[in-house]
Amino acid sequence: MSTNLPKVAWIGLGIMGSPMAENLIKAGYDVTGYTLEAAKLERLAAAGGTAAGSIAEAVRDADVIVTMVPASPQVEAVAYGEDGILAHAKRGALLIDTSSITPQTSIDLAKAAADKGIRVLDAPVSGGEAGAIEAVLSIMVGGERADFDAAKPLLDALGTTVVLCGPHGAGQTVKAANQLIVAVNIQACAEAVVFLEKSGVDLGAALEVLGGGLAGSTVLARKKANFLNREFAPGFRIDLHHKDMGIVTDAARTVGAALPVGSVVANLVASLRAQGDGGLDHSALLRGVERLSGLPVKD
Numbered sequence: 001m002s003t004n005l006p007k008v009a010w011i012g013l014g015i016m017g018s019p020m021a022e023n024l025i026k027a028g029y030d031v032t033g034y035t036l037e038a039a040k041l042e043r044l045a046a047a048g049g050t051a052a053g054s055i056a057e058a059v060r061d062a063d064v065i066v067t068m069v070p071a072s073p074q075v076e077a078v079a080y081g082e083d084g085i086l087a088h089a090k091r092g093a094l095l096i097d098t099s100s101i102t103p104q105t106s107i108d109l110a111k112a113a114a115d116k117g118i119r120v121l122d123a124p125v126s127g128g129e130a131g132a133i134e135a136v137l138s139i140m141v142g143g144e145r146a147d148f149d150a151a152k153p154l155l156d157a158l159g160t161t162v163v164l165c166g167p168h169g170a171g172q173t174v175k176a177a178n179q180l181i182v183a184v185n186i187q188a189c190a191e192a193v194v195f196l197e198k199s200g201v202d203l204g205a206a207l208e209v210l211g212g213g214l215a216g217s218t219v220l221a222r223k224k225a226n227f228l229n230r231e232f233a234p235g236f237r238i239d240l241h242h243k244d245m246g247i248v249t250d251a252a253r254t255v256g257a258a259l260p261v262g263s264v265v266a267n268l269v270a271s272l273r274a275q276g277d278g279g280l281d282h283s284a285l286l287r288g289v290e291r292l293s294g295l296p297v298k299d
Contacts, residue, residue: 005028005029005030006029006062006063006064006094006154007029007030007032007061007062007063007064008024008029008030008031008032008062008063008064008065008066008154009031009032009033009034009052009058009059009062009064009065009066009089010024010031010032010033010034010044010049010058010065010066010068011033011034011035011055011058011059011065011066011067011068011069011078011085012035012067012068012069012074012078012099013033013035013037013040013041013043013044013068014035014040014068014069014070015129015132015234015235015236016068016098016125016128016129016132017035017040017068017069018040018043018044019129019132019133020066020068020098020125020132020137020158021033021044021047021049021066022044022047022049023132023135023157023158024066024154024157024158025047025048025049026157027157029154029157030050031044031048031049031050032049032050032051032052032057032058032061032062033049033050033051033052033058034051034052034053034054034055034057034058054083055078055083055084055085055088056083056087056088059085059088059089059093060088060089060090061090062089062090062093063093063094064093064094064095064096064151064154065085065089065093065094065095065096066096066097066098067079067085067095067096067097067098067099068098068099069099070099070240070243071099071100071101071240071243072101072102072105074099075097075099075101075105075109076105076109079095079109079112079113080112085118086112086113086116086118089116089118091116091117091118092117092118092119093118093119094118094119094120094121094147094150094151095109095113095118095119095120095121096120096121096123096151096154096155097109097120097121097122097123097124098123098124098125098139099124100124100172100175100176100179100240100243100244100247101122101124101172101247102172102247102250102251103122103142103169103170103172103173103176103251104169105172106120106122106142106168106169106171106172107168107169109122110122110143110168119143119144119147120143120147120168121141121142121143121144121147121148121151121171122141122142122143122168122169122170122171122172123139123140123141123142123151123155123171124139124140124171124172124174124175125137125138125139125140125158125159125175126138126139126140126175126178126182127159128222128235128236129235129236130222130235131159132158135157135158135159135160136159136160137158137159137160137161138159138160138161138162138163138178139155139158139159139161139162139163140163140165140170140171140174140175140178141155141162141163141164141165141170141171142164142165142166142167142168142169142170142171142172142173143164143167143168143171144167145164148164172247173251175244176244176247176248176251177248179241179244179245179247179248180245180248180259180262182219182241182282183241183244183245183262183265183266183269183282183285184261184262184265185217185219185220186219186223186282186283186285187265187268187285187289189217189219189220189223189227190227190283190285190286190288190289191289192210192215193207193227193286193289194286194289194290194293194295197295198293198295203227203228204228207220207224207227207228211224223281223283226281226283226284226286227283227286230286230298232277232280232281232283232284232287233280233281234279234280234281235281236281236282237278237279237280237281237282238269238272238273238277238278238279238280238281238282238284238285239273239278239279241269241282242266242269242270242273242278245262245265245266245269245270246266248262248266249262249263249266268285268288269282269285271288272284272285272287272288275287275288275291
């Protein structure tokens with residue numbers, strides 16, 4: 001490992017966290033990880049990282065700490081308390097939270113960390129599991145310019161679009177907008193798929209030509225196989241998109257922005273979750289449209 005690169009602690013090795021941490025290892029970083037699942041720690045060790053037995057052990061000597069956990073309560077759980085990051089990270093360390101949480105949680109974390117001499121960036125990502133594996137994520141960052149500049153080489157090992165969007169919380173606000181756009185796009189694609197199939201059109205041919213025109217999108221390109229094969233193994237779970245739609249709905253209400261279409265799609269995501277599909281990929285919004293259209297839904 002290069003001694004010129006900062007030592008990294010990685011907290012949270014799920015669908016996104018594991019491949020992201022592995023990409024840092026491939027880029028030459030010394031990565032020590034902690035997560036609740038033993039199998040994920042074994043995967044990290046097999047990739048060349050070091051498995052830690054606790055958050056305290058993982059972060060104690062780290063120059064940079066990266067968190068990737070599901071939501072605000074989990075960020076608060078790993079950051080605060082006697083066993084948390086803020087209690088055990090060294091002064092001057094940089095905490096980069098790549099989770100998707102409320103902007104206010106990021107703002108509060110930055111304030112609490114500053115009291116401990118720890119710098120913070122909120123840096124949520126977009127691109128899903130495939131983007132994490134391929135290191136082509138879009139990373140939207142909130143925080144101080146100097147801290148962003150220090151983190152940029154590390155973030156460049158994880159994504160291809162890395163942008164400072166404003167002060168603490170700004171990254172999370174942009175991520176909320178991202179999730180609004182993605183959900184509406186998936187819902188529109190799902191409705192088009194059902195419309196095409198009920199019309200007797202060759203779905204594969206239709207999606208190919210739609211992808212080449214103005215209707216084309218990263219969503220359609222990434223999720224086309226899910227739609228065609230009705231396979232919804234989670235790259236990004238409905239449960240998490242439901243959480244994100246709550247974030248954007250609340251944030252929009254706070255600033256007085258109307259979300260007429262977004263509110264409908266938020267309800268459709270919530271409905272799908274209530275029907276037991278929360279663990280499926282968000283492309284499973286197709287199942288909701290199929291149910292509404294009287295089509296059989298494959299279980």
